[in-house]
Amino acid sequence: AQSVAQPEDQVNVAEGNPLTVKCTYSVSGNPYLFWYVQYPNRGLQFLLKYITGDNLVKGSYGFEAEFNKSQTSFHLKKPSALVSDSALYFCAVRPGNTGGFKTIFGAGTRLFVKA
Amino acid sequence: EAGVAQSPRYKIIEKRQSVAFWCNPISGHATLYWYQQILGQGPKLLIQFQNNGVVDDSQLPKDRFSAERLKGVDSTLKIQPAKLEDSAVYLCASSLGAAGFANEQFFGPGTRLTVL
Numbered sequence: 001a002q003s004v005a006q007p008e009d010q011v012n013v014a015e016g017n018p019l020t021v022k023c024t025y026s027v028s029g030n031p032y033l034f035w036y037v038q039y040p041n042r043g044l045q046f047l048l049k050y051i052t053g054d055n056l057v058k059g060s061y062g063f064e065a066e067f068n069k070s071q072t073s074f075h076l077k078k079p080s081a082l083v084s085d086s087a088l089y090f091c092a093v094r095p096g097n098t099g100g101f102k103t104i105f106g107a108g109t110r111l112f113v114k115a
Numbered sequence: 116e117a118g119v120a121q122s123p124r125y126k127i128i129e130k131r132q133s134v135a136f137w138c139n140p141i142s143g144h145a146t147l148y149w150y151q152q153i154l155g156q157g158p159k160l161l162i163q164f165q166n167n168g169v170v171d172d173s174q175l176p177k178d179r180f181s182a183e184r185l186k187g188v189d190s191t192l193k194i195q196p197a198k199l200e201d202s203a204v205y206l207c208a209s210s211l212g213a214a215g216f217a218n219e220q221f222f223g224p225g226t227r228l229t230v231l
Contacts, residue, residue: 004157032217043119044158044206046219090157094217102171103148103220105157 002027004093006106013081014114021076021089021109029096033074034103035065038088047089050074061085081113117141119223121207127229133195136226140188140209146170147184148220149192150206158206164190165213194228202230 004025013019025031035047048059055067065076074091091106120139128134140147146165150158161180162172166187175182179198184190194201204225210218 034219036220036222043224044208044220044222046221049217049219051217092157101163102160102173105150105159107155107157 002093002095002104004091004104004106006089006091006109008109009107010110010112012112012114015083016080019078019081019085019111019113021091021111022073023075023091023106024071024073025091025093025104026072027093027095027104031096032094033065033067034092034094035059035063035074035076036090036092036105038090038108040087044090047076081111083113083115086111086113119207119209119221121205121223121226123226124224125227125229127231128197129231130199131196133193134197134228135194136192136205136207136228138190138192138207138223140190140207141211141221144209144211144221145187145213146210146218147190148206148208148210149182149190150208152204152206152225154203161192197228197230199230202228204228 033050036044038044050057050067058064063078088108088110090108094103122137148163149161152158161175162182163170164184167184182192204227206225207223208220210220212218
């Protein structure tokens with residue numbers, strides 16, 4: 001079965017420190033990978049995506065993510081965390097064109113950045 | 116650019132009643148999605164439209180849920196009759212390209228449904 005795993009329910013980091021939010025997946029074909037963020041009382045917002053090419057993709061608000069095909073991972077990173085980054089982060093995967101069009105979301109990881 | 120609009124924002128009903136949600140996607144977006152997000156979980160796709168055709172409805176409980184996207188623009192999602200386990204946030208999203216493209220999705224604010 002196709003699935004997305006975010007192994008950490010919550011990540012705590014001090015402001016100014018680097019952060020990593022982990023995501024691994026199991027889908028068929030060459031997948032398309034996304035990160036979305038949900039701030040309190042706001043809708044889901046797109047952060048970044050990987051389709052093909054360079055394994056390191058850059059997105060909004062200084063976030064980046066690294067695609068690792070051999071480890072089937074797509075971890076979200078930021079070199080220096082801000083208190084305002086505190087939110088709920090979702091990894092999402094859409095299987096390659098041979099695997100259907102349904103986007104599968106992980107359960108989410110709550111990021112807490114302490115001042 | 117206006118975002119994805121959804122109404123109502125909140126709805127409380129009793130079990131076995133029916134309810135309908137409305138979504139207006141971003142103008143020009145071909146693909147529209149309905150998701151169910153239960154507290155503590157990620158969004159789960161219920162149905163995906165490309166224009167007014169269904170691309171995927173494999174996770175839609177068809178005995179009680181229905182959805183339509185007439186004229187390829189607005190969409191409604193209906194639950195009849197509702198069960199307690201339908202309590203969730205129902206999210207509508209849209210994306211610019213056809214279903215085969217890896218376009219990012221733009222989400223509406225959601226409708227929080229409580230079934231008593």
